[in-house]
Amino acid sequence: MKKALYDNHGRQISYLRLAVTDRCNLRCFYCMPEEGIKYMPREDLLTYEEMVRLVSLLSKMGIDKVRITGGEPFIRKDMPNFLAALSRLDDIQQINITTNGTTTADLVPELARMGIHSVNLSLDTLDRDRFFQITRRDSFDKVMETFEALLQHGIKTKINCVVMAGQNIQDLIPMAELTRRHPVSVRFIEEMPFNGEGQHYDQLHWHHANILAHLKEQFPDIEKLPDPPSSTSYNYQIPGHQGSVGIIAAYTRTFCGTCNRIRITPQGTLKTCLYDNGVFNIRDLIRAGATDEQIATTFLDALGNRARDGWEAERNRGFNVPVKESMAKIGG
Template sequence: MPEEGLAWSAKNQLLSYEEMLRLVTILAGLGIDKVRLTGGEPFVRKDLVYFMRELKAIKGIKQLSITTNGTAPVETIAQMKALGIHAVNLSLDSLNPERFARITRRNEFDKVWSYFEELMNQGLRTKINAVVMEEHNLEDILPMVALTEKHSVSVRFIEEMPFNGGSKGYQKIKWNYEKILHHILNKHPQALRLDDHSSSTSYNYKVPGYAGSFGVIPAYSRAICATCDRIRITPKGELKTCLYQNGGFSFRDYMRAGATDKDLQAKFREHFGRRAKNGFEAEQNKEQSASFESMATIGG
């Protein structure tokens, strides 16, 4: 997180649950069948379990997943299991409490670790998302892989991306997915490449005999753009067909101006039809002066 913090948005700038449910219902009619809630931290919203239940009830939605930072009460895990949540992604960039506190500016590692342990106890399908940052957590890469020996967890190492809200000058990364993978395979040369599904955003591996797996996500290198089939709607209702694009069409404003469901459906089709072919094209289309927006405002 930026040391100076973030400017918080007024409540009326954010989509309501009713507005989100309306958009997902329209998207389900267009063939979208998987939904993931991300943050920030989704559980800071009141009545999130109610909202998840309503999402699950939408015709055509087959999978509902969530990304969390693990600071929610552990009781939410049993609630998600009862709802039939497909998977939980846990954002965790370090297994060392001091490094964790420096990265997150929260001294809550024990709380997050307890959340992870309860996910394992409850048997929820779990992934750990770890952003590899040269200045902060290289020492955590191999311990994260070791975590997969006893735990049925998928650890995903993500290349650092330039979404820092302009809070620092961004340089090209040294620890790209190839270097991360080389570092791991030096320790575990016996690791086997897994068969990834056609739209996977990660290259996945498993150490023989280990309960879990690990993978690398080339988020900065963008080597997975050709098969990416994801879209994102920000908390303020902006549609992003690529993380690297500048801004996005405001479905919040369009809805609040009186757009019908047919209008919304047509607008989605319009934007899907001119999606950038990859992240490099999307970045080239950005305004020259535009800095990258913080991931905390886009949705992690």
């Protein structure tokens, strides 16, 4: 019988978000300052061998779904071989990837062959000029090539669109219109303060309720869909559209009660909540010679002291540790 992993609030933990690098070739407004961030030395990152060991261990404890993130994961060399190694782990049922799509198009056939379950493509606008304004890079055409390749090869595709006042509000309707012609999920995400600077606004206006109200102005017949267990998004269908629309309350944190995920940052820090300050460093345990049993015990101890929600996790950081680190350092 397959093992199950639970936290101290009775939530089953089955999903690992594993960041493989903090490096990124874009400079998105909501993720990092224009000048970028100070990257970690390469020797501080978990090696592929260390990550495969960790995923294998966690899969035996109850993790069956892994999402590979960054930074931009495909900037790290030899990613396909690493993904292939993960795909050979018997207890992992799904491998998913989040990418900005700038260097991914040529790899899509290989991803399809190795059975990657889904790809989340970060895309905040369908306008080339606004893409440059938001990302500070001229890579729109490369991202769209990746989008077309994903559709062509039948990989389940979700588009992640961060909603930003003064940046891309005019894009929400065109983004939703993508679901008319394509079987994709377009997910609108509340902006978070993980940008290397802190919250951009005194008050978040474009929260999930206002995003939905905006969509309803154009699509008054939009219908609520059932949300899968542990879903981070509220999901909707526009009648006549092939795809679906989701809204992720990433800042207002209304989905914490069913959270089934943990995060490991590129340097090996376990985060049992996106908003916590890190629980312990797995890399240091491994490099100190810890056995699998010792690592497993440390994970269980951490999950036995997990915050109830993102608000509690943020309070536990203390006043001297505000939420402002770049998402690239955490894992998007």
